[in-house]
Amino acid sequence: MTNDFNILEFAGLSKENPWELDEPTPTDFRCVLQDEEMPTMGVVTKAIATFVGSPIEVESVESPEGSIDWAVRMRVDGIPVDLLVWVEPLTSAIGDSAGVSSGSVLAVQTVLHSTDPLTHFANIMRVLAGSELHIHSICDIPTGRWFSSDVLQKVFVNDDIEPQEEILWITRLVEAPEGVEPEDRWAWVSTFGLNRCGRFELEMLGVSGSYSTEAVHLVDGLASLTLETPLPPTLQPLSLGTNLLVSMMPTEKVVAMLQKDMPGSESRDAPSVAIVSSDGKNVCPLDALLVLHQGETAVSRSLRSTERNAKIAQDSWELFLQAARQIGQNEHAGCLVQVPWVHADDESTPREYLWFRVVELMGTEVVGALAHTPDIVKTLSEGQQETFTKQDITDWVILTPVGPMGPSDADAIKEFLTQFSN
Numbered sequence: 001m002t003n004d005f006n007i008l009e010f011a012g013l014s015k016e017n018p019w020e021l022d023e024p025t026p027t028d029f030r031c032v033l034q035d036e037e038m039p040t041m042g043v044v045t046k047a048i049a050t051f052v053g054s055p056i057e058v059e060s061v062e063s064p065e066g067s068i069d070w071a072v073r074m075r076v077d078g079i080p081v082d083l084l085v086w087v088e089p090l091t092s093a094i095g096d097s098a099g100v101s102s103g104s105v106l107a108v109q110t111v112l113h114s115t116d117p118l119t120h121f122a123n124i125m126r127v128l129a130g131s132e133l134h135i136h137s138i139c140d141i142p143t144g145r146w147f148s149s150d151v152l153q154k155v156f157v158n159d160d161i162e163p164q165e166e167i168l169w170i171t172r173l174v175e176a177p178e179g180v181e182p183e184d185r186w187a188w189v190s191t192f193g194l195n196r197c198g199r200f201e202l203e204m205l206g207v208s209g210s211y212s213t214e215a216v217h218l219v220d221g222l223a224s225l226t227l228e229t230p231l232p233p234t235l236q237p238l239s240l241g242t243n244l245l246v247s248m249m250p251t252e253k254v255v256a257m258l259q260k261d262m263p264g265s266e267s268r269d270a271p272s273v274a275i276v277s278s279d280g281k282n283v284c285p286l287d288a289l290l291v292l293h294q295g296e297t298a299v300s301r302s303l304r305s306t307e308r309n310a311k312i313a314q315d316s317w318e319l320f321l322q323a324a325r326q327i328g329q330n331e332h333a334g335c336l337v338q339v340p341w342v343h344a345d346d347e348s349t350p351r352e353y354l355w356f357r358v359v360e361l362m363g364t365e366v367v368g369a370l371a372h373t374p375d376i377v378k379t380l381s382e383g384q385q386e387t388f389t390k391q392d393i394t395d396w397v398i399l400t401p402v403g404p405m406g407p408s409d410a411d412a413i414k415e416f417l418t419q420f421s422n
Contacts, residue, residue, distance in 0.1 A: 017230040019248065019273045024111050024198040027121070028141035030094060031106040034134040038087040038104040041070045047131040052077055078123050084109040097146065098137050106133065114198030117227065118165055118304070125156040143170045143193050161311055165224045165304065169193030171216055175209055176263040185209030188264035189219045190272065199226050201272035205254055205264040206283035214292040218246075218285070221299030222275065228302050231273065235280040242297040242375045245278035246285040254283050306340075306353075310394040312407045313338075317364070317390040319410060323398050324358050324366065326417050333420065334358075337368055338395035339388060341377045352376040353394060356386065365389050 049056045057075035071086035088105040113120045129152035138147045174188045187207035207215045235247045254274040277285045324335040335358040340351045356368025373382045398405045
């Protein structure tokens with residue numbers, strides 16, 4: 001379809017910013033339908049219009065292949081850019097990937113709005129999954145992710161909490177050479193999916209295999225931040241958290257600096273930028289990875305991610321209070337809350353997210369002792385106690401012998417508390 005219809009012509013998306021594209025790349029979906037007969041244009045448009053509760057504008061476009069019965073350009077309320085929609089027969093490749101032997105395919109192509117690609121993406125998936133189209137599953141082509149019907153309903157239709165930003169891209173890890181210990185390997189980390197958000201893909205090359213986990217964490221964290229804040233120009237230091245300094249460099253320059261046995265020298269089809277040391281002298285930001293490895297800090301979260309996490313943490317506050325009551329002051333487990341703090345009355349100053357260990361419960365409030373020395377806030381010291389309500393916190397964690405558990409680990413926490421009581 002892309003050869004006969006330019007989905008970008010009507011998008012109107014173009015900005016001049018470092019490491020951002022003039023136009024996002026198209027996003028394609030393949031919706032596997034349970035009906036063996038391909039649906040008519042009227043059936044599809046009626047189902048979508050019924051779900052959104054308002055008429056939709058539909059314009060027929062020419063089908064480039066005889067096997068395609070119809071194709072339309074569709075404008076739907078709540079979705080800022082038109083959709084190109086058509087039907088296809090179910091191929092063996094798609095059927096094998098979806099785990100079905102019969103059915104048909106509804107194809108959708110659009111361009112995500114670079115200002116807010118997450119909301120745009122989620123609304124498209126919600127409309128497709130919520131309409132009575134008998135969808136078995138949907139494949140997000142740029143990432144290769146498959147979403148089953150139950151996941152579609154849970155994540156996009158029924159849940160009032162938006163999905164994580166990471167749903168927009170995947171992060172790939174390649175290590176070489178094979179057959180050697182991790183410390184003897186080199187890692188290459190790269191994203192796929194940021195181009196469709198209007199951003200350059202991110203890469204990190206020349207990473208010691210010992211720090212590949214930290215590299216993936218840093219790349220994912222920065223990818224999330226790029227959706228809110230433009231990346232700085234080449235070799236301008238960028239702080240991603242306490243002692244986490246990196247800079248950006250054109251990928252082709254970094255590739256030219258790689259050693260022979262380091263992966264990542266392949267040609268690239270998508271615009272990308274490499275994350276390097278803050279001074280640009282090393283292809284890998286090893287100092288930042290070492291800081292992450294020591295576990296004393298974390299990559300800064302985007303505001304959106306923080307707000308999402310805060311809602312989840314606050315919605316599960318009763319579970320946390322239950323855990324805090326049962327655990328009390330135990331040497332083998334502990335409960336902590338995260339609270340955003342500014343070092344002055346001026347709300348425009350940078351916030352620091354501080355962790356307090358719960359030392360006392362006061363009804364639905366907690367008294368916490370600051371568990372570490374702040375880096376920005378100068379009005380608090382380690383061990384200082386403060387009282388917090390549910391509305392004050394942005395996260396919580398329960399430290400257990402089997403590892404930390406947070407708001408998304410409700411079932412595991414309940415099981416742990418049962419065992420703890422026994």
